[in-house]
Every structure is written in structure tokens, then in C-alpha cells.
Amino acid sequence: MNVDDTIETRVLSAADALFYQYGVQSVGMDRIRDASGVSLKKIYQCFPSKGALVEAYLRRRDRWARTALEERVADHTDPESRVLAVFDWLYDWVDGPDFHGCAFINAFGELGAGSQGVVEAVREHKSAVRTFLRGLAFETGATDPDWLASQLSVLLDGAMSNASISDSPAPARHARSAARTLLHDAAVAADAPAESAAGPEEPPAGHEEPAAGPREPASTAPGG
Amino acid sequence: MNVDDTIETRVLSAADALFYQYGVQSVGMDRIRDASGVSLKKIYQCFPSKGALVEAYLRRRDRWARTALEERVADHTDPESRVLAVFDWLYDWVDGPDFHGCAFINAFGELGAGSQGVVEAVREHKSAVRTFLRGLAFETGATDPDWLASQLSVLLDGAMSNASISDSPAPARHARSAARTLLHDAAVAADAPAESAAGPEEPPAGHEEPAAGPREPASTAPGG
DNA sequence: CGGAATCGAGAACGAGCGTTCTCGCGTCCG
DNA sequence: CGGACGCGAGAACGCTCGTTCTCGATTCCG
Known part of the structure; x- marks a missing residue:
């Protein structure tokens, strides 16, 4: 054909x-x-070798995902719509009959600690997607486009994993609505940087540190 | 010992x-x-058989993660802090030297389409975690605890994948800050259900449908 | 003490896999 | 026409792995 x-x-x-x-x-x-x-x-x-074929497979998937994302985003001009188009594309993909999770997450989990080429291909893909998201986040005028892009990347990967395991496209919707909330929050923060909407104890800028507790999960973990 | x-x-x-x-x-x-x-x-x-050992391994991981989560959350009484404690626990785990992603996502990607017991164990774990999150979301008085819990679940899984691939604990922080934004948004929505903070075209309740485009990713996908 | 049960170490077996080799068969250039 | 080459089908080889069997040695109980 x-x-x-x-x-x-x-x-x-x-x-x-x-x-x-x-x-x-x-x-x-x-x-x-x-x-x-x-x-x-x-x-x-x-x-x-089979390893070379695997790497070519991952590079092909990377090209496919990137061009599909760019095409889908190019249909919109409004910055928020462009970001949300990513999650609409995700929904369509996840809802298809032959969706089986993120090929890169799967390959990394399966071969991660043993194939240098696979690790490189996976990291390249994920960082390319995040760079793309960063551009979209920048267009929205968010205060911290890098941070927002990282959050969106977390949403993307989580939605793919959740959708694959639950065999349902709903996580793409959850991720989309979460992305919209994050977008609005970043825009609100950009409009009124002096004070956030809620929260009695809130540093106005930056993202606070997690309170690292005394627990060490490795000691009580089954893997310890 | x-x-x-x-x-x-x-x-x-x-x-x-x-x-x-x-x-x-x-x-x-x-x-x-x-x-x-x-x-x-x-x-x-x-x-x-080895399969039985694998299933026992997953069940053990499930017990460990659930009790660790519950213990960590039990240190807090404020509903928001209890939710954020989940992500603080995640950060500590992800930051440890022997973190290698989510054992369930890895096992599912590796053996998913071929081991019924593994699929069951993975689904049980993920649904147990989401039930736990739903309880925490309910405590916060969110308008739609189910929806919020699904969003938090997406954040959790995405942060684990991102952290594993990037070999950095930062995604746990990204997920935590996103979770806080979602919590505040849900609380704001609960306080003032008539109107949201931003967005010119916003249905006040419910989560809108994604605009399903004419594209069919399976046709242009490399797997087609 | 004696026999029977149990145990650990490792061989054995069958299957699967990545990779290469063999062997016929068709094809193409001189 | 003829020989050298390329091709596909499949066997072969070496390896790994899950699972079982063998074989001495040890231990336990009457």
C-alpha cells in the first residue's frame, strides 16, 4: 500500500x-x-542485531509521536487550546484499539538496566516531548514554563500508564482537566503574582520544598 | 536479622x-x-512456579506500599496535608538509591498481555491506591472526590515513571505542586460553585468532553 | 545404632531464542 | 549456454532458562 x-x-x-x-x-x-x-x-x-532493531523501533515511535503531536497542536492558535490539544490527541490515541501504554516507558522498564541504546532513545524521546511542552507552556505566558511543562509531562506519562492498566481512556480526560487547572493557576499567578487564590501558608513565588521526614523507605522496603 | x-x-x-x-x-x-x-x-x-513467585512479589509490594502510605498519611490531620503527605512519601521513595520505577507498571508492561495473575495483582494495587486517594480527597471536601482521586493517581504514576526515566526525584515535586493546585481548585470550586476563577468558556460543573477530532491515530500509527 | 526421611548441589532435560550456516533454486551477465 | 551470484526456507549452534531428577551427605527418631 x-x-x-x-x-x-x-x-x-x-x-x-x-x-x-x-x-x-x-x-x-x-x-x-x-x-x-x-x-x-x-x-x-x-x-x-535485535538490539539495533529495537532502537530503530523506538526512534520510529519517537518520530511518529512527535509529528502527530505537532500536527494536532498546529490546528489551534489559542495557547491554552494548543496545550489541551496535546491531551485531546492523547485521548484519541489511548482510546484506540491497539493502545498498549507508552512504548518508551514499557521498553525502559523491560530493558532499562542493560541496554545503553534503549536508555538513550527513551531519554531523548521524553526530553523532546518535554521541550515541546515547554514551548507550549511558554506561549501561555505562564510564570514558570519549565515547571509547568514538567507538570504536564507527569500528567502525560501518568495518563498513559493509568489508561493502559485500567484499559480505559478516562485517565486522558483526568489528565486533560488537571492540565487545564494547572494552566489557569499559572495564568492567575502570572496576572496577580502578589497573592495566590487560597492557602493560608503559601510562599508567593517558587515551589516549596517537600518536608523530608525521618523515614527511610529503603530500610523498611521489601527490596531492602 | x-x-x-x-x-x-x-x-x-x-x-x-x-x-x-x-x-x-x-x-x-x-x-x-x-x-x-x-x-x-x-x-x-x-x-x-516462577509465575506464582512473581505474583507473591507483587502482592508483597502492594502490602508494603499501602502500609507505608497509610503510616505516612497518619502523621497529619489537616486534609490537605494528608494528601500532600502522599507526595512527600513519594519523594522520599523516589529519591532513594534503589528506586526503579513502579513495580506494577513495570511488571504490567513486561508481562501484561500473557499473565492473568499479574494483571489482576496490578489492577488490584492500582485500584486500592486510588480508593485510598479517594478517601483523602473526600476529606478535603472536594466537589468530586472521585475525579480528584483519579487526577492524583495520574500524577502519582506519572511522577514515578518520570523519576525513573530521568533518574531524578524532581518529578515528585512537580507532582506535589500540581496536586496542591488541584486541591485548591477543587476547594475553590466547592466554596464558590457558581463560577470558576478563570476561563471565558467554562461549564460550572462537570468536566467537559474532549473534542474528538477526525484523526484516527491507528491509521497513521507505526503499528498500523 | 539403623533405617528412613530430608536436604543441598548440581546435572539433566526440554524449550525458546539470537544468530549463522547450508542447501537447493532461480536469475542475471558474459 | 554457463557459471557465479543472490535469495528464501529452514536446519544448526550455542546459550539461557524453568523445572525436575539424581546422588551423596546429614539428620532425626525409635
């Missing part, structure tokens, strides 16, 4: 579908051969 | 440390035998 129907593309498409649905370690090269119709010999000519 | 030093406990402790740090599929039973000092024969007497 596609004009770009090279061997590399066919292998990558099959690997993407299988890796994303079943996980990397559960999918063998023979399954990729069966799904792509490309012999093992040619697969290993394009990708010298 | 521990009084409860049964064979089962020693096996579970070793399995917990290894599964959590390296992932389930990357750890073989021989490594658990070496780490626990319990022979394979006795391990298989306690746990009839």
Missing part, C-alpha cells in the same frame, strides 16, 4: 506492531520474519 | 530485590537461589 515499501520499512512496521503489543523480550526474530515476510538473512542485513 | 526469617520470606526478599531492579524476565531462578541461599528444591516447594 505504502509508496515507501522498502524492506527496512516492512521489517520496522512488523517489529513495531509486535514489540509494542507483546513487549520486546517476548517477541522473537522468527515472529518478525513471519509478520513481515522478510527472511532472517535480509533482516540481519538491515539490522545487525 | 528479622524475626520473621522463614524460608518463604528469604526467597521473597531476594526475588523482590532482583525482580524490582532487573525486571522479571531478566532474573532466573538460579539468581534467586544464589541471592536467597535457598535451594531450588525448597523454592519450588514454597512457590510452585
Whole structure:
């Protein structure tokens, strides 16, 4: 169907579908051969090892997600709508039949402590998304676009995990409404920086430190 | 050292440390035998298969996280402080040297589509945490404690993922500040339900629907 | 003391996987 | 026409892993 129907593309498409649905370690090269119709010999000519194929899979996902995000955001001009468009895109993706969580979070959890290339690809993707969010946050005139972008990034990842586990798109809505509240709060703080809306003990600027208690979870953790 | 030093406990402790740090599929039973000092024969007497050991590991993590959360929250009486204590606990955990993300998200991503027991354990844990959050949200007098609890759950999971990937405890702070904003917003909405603080087009109650665009991500997705 | 049960260490077994090699078969250039 | 090359299908190899079996050694109870 596609004009770009090279061997590399066919292998990558099959690997993407299988890796994303079943996980990397559960999918063998023979399954990729069966799904792509490309012999093992040619697969290993394009990708010298399974690890290289995994990294190419992640880079492909990164390109896809970034362009999809940018296209979806480009439909809006209002800064708030542009931010919320991210979460609308998330909803549509999460609501689709073949959503299985964030491929990068999954790959990191599965192979994190053992594959340098995977760690790099995951970090690159997440930091690219956050950079993109930072630009959107800056457009809204938020007082601290970096902080707001980090919060939005937390919402994005959390919504993907929650949606995958609960098998429901509702977390995308929860994240969207939370994002809207954060946007309004940042805008309110930018309009009236002298005082926040509520809270009897509130430093006017900056984000206060967490009160680090004496507990050390590692000592009582099961992993200790 | 521990009084409860049964064979089962020693096996579970070793399995917990290894599964959590390296992932389930990357750890073989021989490594658990070496780490626990319990022979394979006795391990298989306690746990009839590796899958059973994995499920016991997840249940143990569930008990640990729930009791740690409850203890930490019990130190506070103010409803807002009780909610924020959850994120302070998260910060301490995430900041520890042996934090490797959420064991349940990791296990689900790794084994999700293939192990019924794992899926059940993960869903039980996540729904238990959300029930706990719902109780805290109810105490704050929020208009929609269910919705607020879902938002907090998204923040929790997102902060764990972000912290694990970025290898930094900062996402816990981002989540905490976002949680505080959401709390204040919910309280404001409860105090003055007629009108929200900002936004020219705002339904006063309920959470609006996302504008589902004509795009279908599955068609342009790499997995399609 | 004696036999029976238990135990730990490790071999064994079967399966799966990543990667490479073999072997026919078709194809293309001289 | 002919030989060298490329190709796909699949076997083969080496490794790992989950699970079970073997085999001495130890221990426990009558």
C-alpha cells in the first residue's frame, strides 16, 4: 500500500506492531520474519542485531509521536487550546484499539538496566516531548514554563500508564482537566503574582520544598 | 536479622530485590537461589512456579506500599496535608538509591498481555491506591472526590515513571505542586460553585468532553 | 545404632531464542 | 549456454532458562 515499501520499512512496521503489543523480550526474530515476510538473512542485513532493531523501533515511535503531536497542536492558535490539544490527541490515541501504554516507558522498564541504546532513545524521546511542552507552556505566558511543562509531562506519562492498566481512556480526560487547572493557576499567578487564590501558608513565588521526614523507605522496603 | 526469617520470606526478599531492579524476565531462578541461599528444591516447594513467585512479589509490594502510605498519611490531620503527605512519601521513595520505577507498571508492561495473575495483582494495587486517594480527597471536601482521586493517581504514576526515566526525584515535586493546585481548585470550586476563577468558556460543573477530532491515530500509527 | 526421611548441589532435560550456516533454486551477465 | 551470484526456507549452534531428577551427605527418631 505504502509508496515507501522498502524492506527496512516492512521489517520496522512488523517489529513495531509486535514489540509494542507483546513487549520486546517476548517477541522473537522468527515472529518478525513471519509478520513481515522478510527472511532472517535480509533482516540481519538491515539490522545487525535485535538490539539495533529495537532502537530503530523506538526512534520510529519517537518520530511518529512527535509529528502527530505537532500536527494536532498546529490546528489551534489559542495557547491554552494548543496545550489541551496535546491531551485531546492523547485521548484519541489511548482510546484506540491497539493502545498498549507508552512504548518508551514499557521498553525502559523491560530493558532499562542493560541496554545503553534503549536508555538513550527513551531519554531523548521524553526530553523532546518535554521541550515541546515547554514551548507550549511558554506561549501561555505562564510564570514558570519549565515547571509547568514538567507538570504536564507527569500528567502525560501518568495518563498513559493509568489508561493502559485500567484499559480505559478516562485517565486522558483526568489528565486533560488537571492540565487545564494547572494552566489557569499559572495564568492567575502570572496576572496577580502578589497573592495566590487560597492557602493560608503559601510562599508567593517558587515551589516549596517537600518536608523530608525521618523515614527511610529503603530500610523498611521489601527490596531492602 | 528479622524475626520473621522463614524460608518463604528469604526467597521473597531476594526475588523482590532482583525482580524490582532487573525486571522479571531478566532474573532466573538460579539468581534467586544464589541471592536467597535457598535451594531450588525448597523454592519450588514454597512457590510452585516462577509465575506464582512473581505474583507473591507483587502482592508483597502492594502490602508494603499501602502500609507505608497509610503510616505516612497518619502523621497529619489537616486534609490537605494528608494528601500532600502522599507526595512527600513519594519523594522520599523516589529519591532513594534503589528506586526503579513502579513495580506494577513495570511488571504490567513486561508481562501484561500473557499473565492473568499479574494483571489482576496490578489492577488490584492500582485500584486500592486510588480508593485510598479517594478517601483523602473526600476529606478535603472536594466537589468530586472521585475525579480528584483519579487526577492524583495520574500524577502519582506519572511522577514515578518520570523519576525513573530521568533518574531524578524532581518529578515528585512537580507532582506535589500540581496536586496542591488541584486541591485548591477543587476547594475553590466547592466554596464558590457558581463560577470558576478563570476561563471565558467554562461549564460550572462537570468536566467537559474532549473534542474528538477526525484523526484516527491507528491509521497513521507505526503499528498500523 | 539403623533405617528412613530430608536436604543441598548440581546435572539433566526440554524449550525458546539470537544468530549463522547450508542447501537447493532461480536469475542475471558474459 | 554457463557459471557465479543472490535469495528464501529452514536446519544448526550455542546459550539461557524453568523445572525436575539424581546422588551423596546429614539428620532425626525409635
